[in-house]
Amino acid sequence: MGCYADSIAAFVILALIHINTVSRLERIKMARPEEHKLYRELIDSRFSFVTRGTRHIDEIYTSVSSKYPDLCDNDYYCSENCTAGNNQPEWNHTVRNALQRLKSPMGPVSFTGKKGYWEFR
Numbered sequence: 868m869g870c871y872a873d874s875i876a877a878f879v880i881l882a883l884i885h886i887n888t889v890s891r892l893e894r895i896k897m898a899r900p901e902e903h904k905l906y907r908e909l910i911d912s913r914f915s916f917v918t919r920g921t922r923h924i925d926e927i928y929t930s931v932s933s934k935y936p937d938l939c940d941n942d943y944y945c946s947e948n949c950t951a952g953n954n955q956p957e958w959n960h961t962v963r964n965a966l967q968r969l970k971s972p973m974g975p976v977s978f979t980g981k982k983g984y985w986e987f988r
Contacts, residue, residue, distance in 0.1 A: 898948040902961045905931075905938040909965035913975040917987050924963070924983045931962050 909931070917930045932939040939958045948957050966985055969976045977986045 898957050
């Protein structure tokens, strides 16, 4: 019975994360349609294509750009999108937004507490 209850609890948590993610997605303003689509793909996939374990943000960027090359425009910078932007591709910001959205103690992604490192389960 315990295993069944754990499965139900996990399903409920995933359903709540999905509902919350969808409602939040409606409020997020993305730079361009490409970033919006990338965000949606990352949320829907829950970064399942990233090797499990602790990963540095640069490894995550590499995985994302390999999986979604058409959505990762290295020539469109954050500085072109907003006044406080910097000289990195805007899609990197989209990846970090998706990581922040999915992070949770019981979810597929959690922040390790060490800058730039994320845990994938």
